[in-house]
Amino acid sequence: MAKVGGRSAWIAWPALLFCAAVVLVLLWLAAPGVPGAISFVGDTLRSATTTSVASAPEEVEEAATDCRTLYPDRLWAELTWTPEVLLSQNGAAPATTSTLAQALAPTVRFTCTWTTEDGRSVSTTLADVATGSGAIASAALASEGFSCEDDGGRLHCERTTADVVELHDLRGTAWLSTVLTNWQPEEYGAQTVSRAFPR
Structure with missing residues (x-):
């Protein structure tokens, strides 16, 4: 396998392992917030649907005033x-x-x-x-x-x-x-x- 000039394997591998470790740590830190995020998105979508369905009849229920x-x-x-x-x-x-x-x-x-x-x-x-x-x-x-x-x-x-x-x-x-x-x-x-x- 040909090597690209100017690059050293003994620096590349530790850098790759360090980046992977950072990503894993970030995922580990974010994991507790995943259920909350899913719940937030679900509640937002449900409330938007409920509001639009509930607001439509209200317009019809009001009698004409002018x-x-x-x-x-x-x-x-x-x-x-x-x-x-x-x-x-x-x-x-x-x-x-x-x-x-x-x-x-x-x-x-x-x-x-x-x-x-x-x-x-x-x-x-x-x-x-x-x-x-x-x-x-x-x-x-x-x-x-x-x-x-x-x-x-x-x-x-x-x-x-x-x-x-x-x-x-x-x-x-x-x-x-x-x-x-x-x-x-x-x-x-x-x-x-x-x-x-x-x-």
């Missing part, structure tokens, strides 16, 4: 990016053409009205009504040509007249009323219902 919280992010983006759109939030009465607003005498929480320059509009009102208003609403709306159905304890009624679609949803003492004129964003009713009546 126009921004009434709309899921996807629907909010679709509405706000509509050209020449204007949002008005106030305490106006529901925009419905039915006599239901008079019959229920609601206490309006807020009304969100989106309008565009080309004449399209969407008006949604979230209001509080008296207990047992579902039966009154069902009878009143059915007599005015609305189709109504019970959807898991929530009364849902709707009617389409020319370019106007009216949606009414009641559950407990909450009433969500929507009037869409020449404008029907995808799954608008279902998306606002999910925020107005959290499960």
Whole structure:
């Protein structure tokens, strides 16, 4: 075996043994900390998973308190990016053409009205009504040509007249009323219902 000039075996071998000894000593010193490190990493991963799973339902459980919280992010983006759109939030009465607003005498929480320059509009009102208003609403709306159905304890009624679609949803003492004129964003009713009546 050829030797490389300038290197001495009697120095290389002790240096190699010294390095190996240092590595072994470091491993021996680190050994007691291995279970703690594994436990720390495991706890960190478990807490991150638990937090993300637990936080998702909390967002859904909170009922809408204003126009921004009434709309899921996807629907909010679709509405706000509509050209020449204007949002008005106030305490106006529901925009419905039915006599239901008079019959229920609601206490309006807020009304969100989106309008565009080309004449399209969407008006949604979230209001509080008296207990047992579902039966009154069902009878009143059915007599005015609305189709109504019970959807898991929530009364849902709707009617389409020319370019106007009216949606009414009641559950407990909450009433969500929507009037869409020449404008029907995808799954608008279902998306606002999910925020107005959290499960």
